[in-house]
Amino acid sequence: MVNKVYITGHRNPDSDSICAAIAYSEFKNKTQRINAIPIRLGEISRETQFILDYFGVQPPQLVQTVKPQIIDLKIDTVAPIASDISLKMAWSIMKQKNIKTLPVIYPNEKLAGIVSVSNLAASYLDIWDNYVLAKSKTSLSNILETLSAKIVYLSDENLELKGKVVVSMMEPNDRNLIEAEDICICGDRELVQEFVLDCNARLMIITNNTNPSEKIIDLAKEKGCTIITTPYDSFTAARLIPQSIPIEYVMTKNNLITFSTSDFIEEIKDIMLETRYRSYPVLDEDGSVVGSISRYHLITQQRKKVILVDHNEKTQSVDGLEDADILEIIDHHRIGDIQTGQPIYFRNEPVGSTSTIVANIFFENGIRPSKKVAGLLCGAIISDTLLLKSPTATIVDEIILKRLAEIASIDIEKFAQEMFKAGTSLEGKSSKELLYQDFKIFNMGNFKVGVGQITTTYMDGFTPLINDLKTVMNEKASQGKFDLIILMVTDIFKSSSLFIVCGEHKEVFSRAFNIKLNNGTAYIDQVVSRKKQVIPPLTEVINQIK
Known part of the structure; x- marks a missing residue:
């Protein structure tokens, strides 16, 4: 049996998280005898949906937990x-x-x-009731099967048994022994058989494979009594017949x-x-x-096997991770707090996208990703590096992107414009959806910090939503016991971000960027990367406080 291995990105998945999981699953299935299954931990963003639709790929299965289940x-x-x-x-x-x-x-x-x-x-x-066949509505087919019997004469296709079971081997002196509708077991004595029929029995079971005479068969037809024969003797037949009752x-x-x-x-x-x-x-x-x-x-239960991509912190990962076996981690973020019980393959590189690392793994092993997967990896790299404009982008991202674009047969600039246009639309989205669509939790010392990011091509259209977003963020800070919650709204083409800051320790943000908040907001030019430009200064200030 081929082992299942689940490959997952982080919660509130972005394009890199989804596309890297799908792509790495293809690589593992091509190179190992496993069933690598990409999964996701949240809803697909509009940008990611555009990428998937563009290349005709179905989204991964939504999984809430990897705790072991009966399945x-x-x-x-x-x-x-x-x-x-x-x-x-x-x-x-x-x-x-x-x-x-x-x-x-x-x-x-x-x-x-x-x-x-x-x-x-x-x-x-415990069966001492000779009416048990009637009470249990035992079928003739069950009796035939149990007694290995065959039908001599069938009086009714839908035979219904209502009487008691009687064994009649000798000529009876008491005619009250057998009543109408009874089920009678008898031997080869024709006198007894005739007596059974005269008593209007409903079913006559003749033992030792004895065939009744034509006279008995004619009388059975007249009386409406079904006749069957069994190879067993009377004692065995009497012992076996209770075993014909239905199991229900x-x-x-x-x-x-x-x-x-x-x-x-x-x-x-x-x-x-x-x-x-x-x-x-x-x-x-x-x-x-x-x-x-x-x-x-x-x-004998086995833990689920998991590979993490685009994250390595427990708060960002799937529920029940402590009950699973982590096999690998492929990531481009800071090294977090996940612990494993045994050595694993951990690949962490300072590049702009996890999808860059995944693509490199393909090429290092002499394997060409499929056209669809190459396209997904292109979309993820463009998204995570903001078309190579982010400070996290490296020369490696640029080289890999060009190579993938050739395989996927896409124009990078044209595709990026269409993707960003589809992904940055705010139409129909609530403030809560905007906050959570790319929201990550970080534990920094004794501080719990949440940082969400939204990319847009039209900052002016976002301004009317700020007050509603503050309300949602303050609720999240209170309910989730966050010390600090930040939402960065990044203008892709201007390479700048609007920051909305909530929580009891907003001064941490002010110190980290040496900036004064204006009603809980700040606009910072040339800051577009959460990973490289936001998390490091926040961590430094919090460590100083500690």
Whole structure:
């Protein structure tokens, strides 16, 4: 079985985060025997959606957590049994599969109940009611199967059994022994067979494969009594016939404890310890049975495998990361606080985009990215380096971008203009969406700092939104216990940014940039990079305070 490896960017993903995950998944799938799956931790921005649509690529799957779930386990996948099969058939399946419990389903494939060895044993040992076939609505087909019988005469296609089970081997002295609608087991004595029919029995079971005479068959037709023959003797037939009742009559169907494939392992552990059943049915999102789980599966669980791109700080990563195995980190930011239990491949380079590093990995290994992936990498590099105008841009970004553009067959300048135009539109976006579309959390000493960034080509259109944004930012600072929240609105073509600053420690921003805030805002020329021009001076000032 090929292992799944999830490749993820950071929360509130930008174009680099999404495109690098998709591209690196292609590389891993081409070079290793794994199933690399790109995932995302948030909604796709308009800019990223433009890039994906331009090159005809679907967005990665949205994943909220990498905590282990039932779907990650190799659960028992024994096929469920139908609710109308016989006890004998259920026991045969259990012996063949060497299992102790089976899920039971209705014709619509929804769970009906659970049958266990103890259910079968109890039903067989505790059945003292000779009306059990009638009460359980046992079908003729179940009786035929259980007794390996064949039909001699069938009185009714929809035969319904209402009477008790009677064994009649000798000529009876008491005619009250057999009543109308009864199910009678008898031998080869024609006198007894005739007596059974005269009593208006509903079903006559003749043992030892004895074929009745034409006289008996004609009388059965007259009386409306079905006749079947079995190879078993009367004693064996009498022992076996209770095993023909349908499994739904003895199964456990009340207070069932079931789990879903999406349930988290940490949530089901306590339930399993408290109830201590042998196994539990597992249902999919449609309510259909997909298997069963026992405590053994929890012991053998495997952690999800994860590769991080475009980030290496826990606060920016997927929920449940501590319960997963980090295999690799590919990033171009400062080294953060993520710890691993074993050595990993960690590639961190001071370039303008993680996608530059990913593209380099392709080329270093002599592999050419597909045309679509080359296009995605182009879009990500253009976005993260602001078309190579950001101070984070390097000569490596420029060389890689040109090489990728040739593979993708795009004009860099023309594509960049279309991409920025699509990505910087503010139409229809709320203040909360604007703040969160590219928002990162940083732990700096004892300070919790949030920095969001928006790129635009028309700064004047943004001015009316400032007051609403301050309200949203102050709420975020209060609820999230942030010491400082900053939103930088970057003008792509003027290479400058408007800063909106909220939180109890706005003075940190003022000291970091040696600037006085005007009603919580400041305009700074030639500052466009959060990573290289904003985070370092903030960190330095906070360390001085510490």
